[in-house]
Amino acid sequence: MLEREWVSIRDPEDQHRRYTFDVSFLLSSYVCIYGGGCEGVHPGVQDPAIGCCVHGAYLNDDDDPSALRDLLAQRLDAATMQFHAAALAEGALTEDEDGEVLTRVVDGGCIFANRTGFTGGIGCALHHLAVADGQHHATYKPTVCWQVPLHRTIEELTSNDGGTLEVHTIAAYERGHWGDGGADFGWWCLDDDVAFVGRDPVYRTMEVELRSMVGDPVYEELADHLDGRRRQRSRVRFLPLV
Structure with missing residues (x-):
């Protein structure tokens, strides 16, 4: 076939x-169709604003963890990132059991994902920052995030x-x-x-x-x-x- x-x-x-x-x-x-019909990968269970970002984003060799940390500390704030305080206090990145680095998961989704009702806008805070800076979202987001689908x-x-x-x-x-x-x-x-x-x-x-x-x-x-x-x-x- x-x-x-x-x-x-x-x-x-x-x-x-x-x-x-x-x-x-x-x-x-x-x-x-995020924001236009996407209900996330677990419809009826998750906040649709999380989309497919339920597991956190694994960084690869092309990603620079320090660049993400700099964006968190210098460019993002509580008005643009819902979990900004938590990220500053406990870190936005973590490691799995194999030592692979990924973005931390908070309340069922990536720590950078703003949820329904957040006044700074739903979805990825890094994506919003790139748009505000006149950049393509791939400039700031982890590789796997901008490559999907x-x-x-x-x-x-x-x-x-x-x-x-x-x-x-x-x-x-x-x-x-x-x-x-x-x-x-x-x-x-x-x-x-x-x-x-x-x-x-x-x-x-x-x-x-x-x-x-x-x-x-x-x-x-x-x-x-x-x-x-x-x-x-x-x-x-x-x-x-x-």
């Missing part, structure tokens, strides 16, 4: 790196010349990518056509994120290919007159 269509692009700046894209998703009309996996294979070929797969962030907890979600937006209502395809609405993930040359080649696909698909066909 056909499920996904993929396209691979070799990085012109590194012949030992290849990107494989889930073009079925990138060509789709998916759009985040995109997911990256990296695999090392053997190249034809005997070297290491690094294969990056960019696909939709499905339940399984959350680990065991994903199967327990009462709702996940990528499973519901209510979230596939965007005017433009994902590869255009998430251009900033994709450029950050794969670099400008690879993104340009991907976008040119998908633009061509869309032109071909939308071409008007007239019936014969005779």
Whole structure:
């Protein structure tokens, strides 16, 4: 059964790196509906304002914990971050049993997530700060936060010349990518056509994120290919007159 269509692009700046894209998703009309119909991953149980931020955000090698701490201490305050006092007192970051760093969970959600009724606005305080500063939200948020609904996996294979070929797969962030907890979600937006209502395809609405993930040359080649696909698909066909 056909499920996904993929396209691979070799990085012109590194012949030992290849990107494989889930073009079925990138060509789709998916759009985040936070604040416009999203009830969170546990509808009826959680505050909808938490959205999918129920487990805290794990930081990866591209994230700088000190930068988050600086934003907390110097840029955010009680008027813009609901749990600002708690974050200053006990820290906004913590570690799991494996020593992985993540944002702390307070009352069922990420400590940076403002809840329903907060006068500073619901949702991620870091996101609001970026918008107020005229920045893209990826500037301040942990990597996993701005990448969702995109997911990256990296695999090392053997190249034809005997070297290491690094294969990056960019696909939709499905339940399984959350680990065991994903199967327990009462709702996940990528499973519901209510979230596939965007005017433009994902590869255009998430251009900033994709450029950050794969670099400008690879993104340009991907976008040119998908633009061509869309032109071909939308071409008007007239019936014969005779």
